[in-house]
Amino acid sequence: MSDRIDVRKTYKLYIGGAFPRSESGYSYEVTDSKGTFVANASLASRKDARDAVVAARKAFGGWSARTAYNRAQILYRVAEVMEDRRPQFVRAVEQSEGLRTKDADKVVDAAVDRLVWYAGWADKLTQVVGNANPVAGPFFNLSTPEPTGVVAVLAPQGSSLLGLVSAVAPVVVSGNTAVVVSSYARPLPAVTFAEVLATSDVPGGVVNILTGAAATVAPWLASHQDVNAIDLTGIAGETQLATDLEVAAADNLKRVRRAPAAEPDWSADPGLDAMTAFLETKTVWHPIGV
Amino acid sequence: MTTTPAGDVFAYAPAPESRAIVDIKASYGLFVGGEFVDGGGTSFKTINPATEEVLAEVAEATDADVDAAVKAARKAYDKVWGPMPGRERAKYLYRIARIIQERGRELAVLESIDNGKPIREARDVDVPTVAAHFFYYAGWADKLEYAGHGTTPLGVAGQVIPWNFPLLMLAWKIAPALACGNTVVLKPAETTPLTALLFAEICQQADLPAGVVNIVTGAGATGQALVSHPGVDKVAFTGSTDVGKAIARSVAGTDKKVTLELGGKAANIVFDDAPLDQAVEGIVNGIFFNQGHVCCAGSRLLVQESVADELLAKLKRRMSTLRVGDPLDKNTDIGAINSAEQLARIRELSDIGEAEVGTGEGAGRWSPACDLPSTGFWFPPTLFTGVSQAHRIAREEIFGPVLSVLTFRTPSEAVEKANNTPYGLSAGVWTDKGSLILHMANALRAGVVWANTFNKFDPTSPFGGYKESGYGREGGKHGLEAYLK
Numbered sequence: 001m002s003d004r005i006d007v008r009k010t011y012k013l014y015i016g017g018a019f020p021r022s023e024s025g026y027s028y029e030v031t032d033s034k035g036t037f038v039a040n041a042s043l044a045s046r047k048d049a050r051d052a053v054v055a056a057r058k059a060f061g062g063w064s065a066r067t068a069y070n071r072a073q074i075l076y077r078v079a080e081v082m083e084d085r086r087p088q089f090v091r092a093v094e095q096s097e098g099l100r101t102k103d104a105d106k107v108v109d110a111a112v113d114r115l116v117w118y119a120g121w122a123d124k125l126t127q128v129v130g131n132a133n134p135v136a137g138p139f140f141n142l143s144t145p146e147p148t149g150v151v152a153v154l155a156p157q158g159s160s161l162l163g164l165v166s167a168v169a170p171v172v173v174s175g176n177t178a179v180v181v182s183s184y185a186r187p188l189p190a191v192t193f194a195e196v197l198a199t200s201d202v203p204g205g206v207v208n209i210l211t212g213a214a215a216t217v218a219p220w221l222a223s224h225q226d227v228n229a230i231d232l233t234g235i236a237g238e239t240q241l242a243t244d245l246e247v248a249a250a251d252n253l254k255r256v257r258r259a260p261a262a263e264p265d266w267s268a269d270p271g272l273d274a275m276t277a278f279l280e281t282k283t284v285w286h287p288i289g290v
Numbered sequence: 291m292t293t294t295p296a297g298d299v300f301a302y303a304p305a306p307e308s309r310a311i312v313d314i315k316a317s318y319g320l321f322v323g324g325e326f327v328d329g330g331g332t333s334f335k336t337i338n339p340a341t342e343e344v345l346a347e348v349a350e351a352t353d354a355d356v357d358a359a360v361k362a363a364r365k366a367y368d369k370v371w372g373p374m375p376g377r378e379r380a381k382y383l384y385r386i387a388r389i390i391q392e393r394g395r396e397l398a399v400l401e402s403i404d405n406g407k408p409i410r411e412a413r414d415v416d417v418p419t420v421a422a423h424f425f426y427y428a429g430w431a432d433k434l435e436y437a438g439h440g441t442t443p444l445g446v447a448g449q450v451i452p453w454n455f456p457l458l459m460l461a462w463k464i465a466p467a468l469a470c471g472n473t474v475v476l477k478p479a480e481t482t483p484l485t486a487l488l489f490a491e492i493c494q495q496a497d498l499p500a501g502v503v504n505i506v507t508g509a510g511a512t513g514q515a516l517v518s519h520p521g522v523d524k525v526a527f528t529g530s531t532d533v534g535k536a537i538a539r540s541v542a543g544t545d546k547k548v549t550l551e552l553g554g555k556a557a558n559i560v561f562d563d564a565p566l567d568q569a570v571e572g573i574v575n576g577i578f579f580n581q582g583h584v585c586c587a588g589s590r591l592l593v594q595e596s597v598a599d600e601l602l603a604k605l606k607r608r609m610s611t612l613r614v615g616d617p618l619d620k621n622t623d624i625g626a627i628n629s630a631e632q633l634a635r636i637r638e639l640s641d642i643g644e645a646e647v648g649t650g651e652g653a654g655r656w657s658p659a660c661d662l663p664s665t666g667f668w669f670p671p672t673l674f675t676g677v678s679q680a681h682r683i684a685r686e687e688i689f690g691p692v693l694s695v696l697t698f699r700t701p702s703e704a705v706e707k708a709n710n711t712p713y714g715l716s717a718g719v720w721t722d723k724g725s726l727i728l729h730m731a732n733a734l735r736a737g738v739v740w741a742n743t744f745n746k747f748d749p750t751s752p753f754g755g756y757k758e759s760g761y762g763r764e765g766g767k768h769g770l771e772a773y774l775k
Contacts, residue, residue: 128438129438131752131766131767131768133748133750133751133752133766134750135746135748135750135751136422136748136750137746137748139743139746139748141748141750141751143751143752143766143768148756228757239543242543243542243543244542246538246539246542246543247539247542249538249542250535250536250538250539250542251535252712252757252758253531253534253535253538253550253552253757253758253760253761255761258545280737280756281737281752281754281763281768282731282736282737282738282739282756283737283738283739283751283752283753283766284731284738284739284741285738285739285740285741285743285746285751286727286741286742286743287742287743
């Protein structure tokens, strides 16, 4: 052991491409799986949530207007940078989820592979869920998917990296922007993931990550009039909270992805649902004639 | 009864469609388990909005009636319809489609009488589209594995529909539900229950197994009992955004799948290079079709400043030729407003609009001269000029023959104004420039974009909104998703 005192990292929020502390000035202690203190994480407040929504809305126009090819490249770039930082993510997963190195390794493998998988969807989704419609008349008629807008994502509480990636990638790959509330007890992989996003050509504001408690931050997102959809997957099993959030979301008819009874098995094939839940279908008509 | 526009040298002779073809009973019960039954509640009257004549007494379903209907639907789902192979379900739907065609005239006349819409529209638009919808979804019943939404039905669907297209909305709800293997309990609107009850007879003629389709009539309380019934697996609603929000709240925390098709305040955008005569037809069709009782109506006309005067002159001239009056007259363009309540809302918002826009240069309220019948509910085609985005007539859904005219200079201003609404159901674009059409189609946040056309519907074409216009799609392959796990 050297005598050198290590330089510790401050874990902050990720809003609009920057890393601010919570405007509230609050933080909370994060421990490893054995209960040993690891770091103080920023405790996101209502104001932080609102700032994140503003950043996400500002980023939506540009991100959704990017070509699908470009979004695919950027998400693939995220996977590349994650792969490059493997040791850091393995350590973070070991620490937060209490996994042995071998198992943490697999989790990081799966998270990187999941990103690669979703990256490839960017320019295929329209072909799979869009449709040319043979209407009974002389009209061109085409249905295509479009992103729904700003999506609040409650990230899984248990799976702090694979679950997080599996919740965020399907939202943004189609052009939505996201305000993510990380796992409360295991927020540190999310902050490290934010650092990857910040260095992977993902425009600021496309993904915003708040560390803190879903129960205190999510109600402000669920009732926010400039949020278009909310993914409740991260509060699996919390029936009352999920119901309250769905009621609040009805105020501006947010698209709601309901909370499952238990946290999903993130190693399973994700299917299309996590993407299609946050898509709108636009149908364009035009007459055909000379 | 049909009025002649002032100054029109070509007088039209009356051309009434005979109503002898319809046989309206004095009273109707509920259609539950394949039979018409007396409800446990009181009854209400449905009237002809063109004459205020009482057409029939209709049972008001109680909570217990709704419960019986849901149970009948569940039984039919478990015992008959769920287990039935798709190819057999398909044949029932084909039968229904054929009977709708066979009884098309009767359905059209009844729809016109109960709703107030012109017979021309009921006959040429509503009923043929209804038959087409059943034909289209009939063919899906045995091909679901190719659609990409699975093949497992949800169970019992509770469906609540509005009064503006009573039979067409019924078809949009029932055809995909049945094709996917669900059974349904449907509540028609309280002012327009008669074609749904005639549809129940059609189900009997088709020998559709008992309980597959159940019709419960009533008002808001009946609808609420239906959508909140724990035995309902799927809620499908078309109607106002306020009720849609209440439904979204009431299903929170349940496993019920929900689709909502709600209000709109569509922008119909005319650029300076548009073929103006065609655009005028599109504008008229967009806002005056079905008395403007259309959720996707083009109720905000956005016209490029450089052609605003020319377009408005043409539009007013065209509006002067619209014939308002007897819905059963084949020459009628604009029929009766569906109810006294709706007429009051249209009047209220129009009066507010008149005060809002004032009488400054180029601003005001305008309607062509037309004599309205003395009985029944009528409102002349109306347009407001000098409307700004803050005015209530530019923000709120009027659901009547009232057009708000705004202007713009650049495409980006048009997009900004068009999207400046909590709704997002439909939009129209008129220009000869292809790249501009596609640019606008991309930029408009609306579920349906009609370019150089308006108010076109087809069973193969998905319909539904962005934002507070609701969620889910009806029609097309997309429409299957709403009724499969």
